[in-house]
Amino acid sequence: MESIDKKAADILERLKVLRTGHFSLTSGLHSDRYMQCAKLFENPLESEELCSDLSKRFSDIDLVAGPAVGGIIMAYEVARALGVRNIFAEREGGKMTLRREFSVSQGERVLIVEDVVTTGGSVKEVIDLLRESGAEIAGVGAIVDRSGGRVSFGVPFHALITTDVSSWKEEECPLCRDGVPLSKPGSRAV
Numbered sequence: 298m299e300s301i302d303k304k305a306a307d308i309l310e311r312l313k314v315l316r317t318g319h320f321s322l323t324s325g326l327h328s329d330r331y332m333q334c335a336k337l338f339e340n341p342l343e344s345e346e347l348c349s350d351l352s353k354r355f356s357d358i359d360l361v362a363g364p365a366v367g368g369i370i371m372a373y374e375v376a377r378a379l380g381v382r383n384i385f386a387e388r389e390g391g392k393m394t395l396r397r398e399f400s401v402s403q404g405e406r407v408l409i410v411e412d413v414v415t416t417g418g419s420v421k422e423v424i425d426l427l428r429e430s431g432a433e434i435a436g437v438g439a440i441v442d443r444s445g446g447r448v449s450f451g452v453p454f455h456a457l458i459t460t461d462v463s464s465w466k467e468e469e470c471p472l473c474r475d476g477v478p479l480s481k482p483g484s485r486a487v
């Protein structure tokens with residue numbers, strides 16, 4: 298199910314974070330949408346505005362955490378809007394861990410954020426990691442949920458934009474069939 302925050306959609310389109318057209322993805326699949334969330338965080342004022350909007354959907358948060366790399370700046374911005382601490386988790390030998398003397402206290406209410414959620418794999422790893430450390434997971438926030446709302450974390454989950462993604466093998470791509478010019482942006486697509 299799609300759900301779109303109008304202001305967020307306008308900003309993401311203006312900053313070329315979300316683009317529509319005909320794209321060749323790094324996976325080799327073709328899609329009618331492409332997204333580069335780094336282009337949101339390239340712009341501090343818009344990042345601040347959207348992270349602040351997202352932060353209002355949660356309450357009683359003690360700490361914001363994000364998975365590196367996509368969640369680092371976002372966790373900082375959301376935490377600033379809430380006036381709380383922020384940390385990030387990163388992979389070491391393939392396993393999500395807290396380094397840099399980051400830690401959580403027993404019972405701390407943590408909001409986990411990631412810019413784009415697709416399968417939610419990284420977020421789920423951070424949830425497990427912080428629960429093992431005694432934190433209470435208060436919710437998950439994202440700028441874009443591109444699972445079309447299918448992903449579930451077992452805690453309240455809010456995204457500014459929930460969108461369903463279509464992608465096809467080249468030989469089955471309707472845009473190729475219609476002769477729409479193909480772009481290769483060279484990164485992930487929606």
Ligand SMILES: [Zn+2]
Nearest residue numbers: 327470472473
């Ligand atoms: Zn195509």
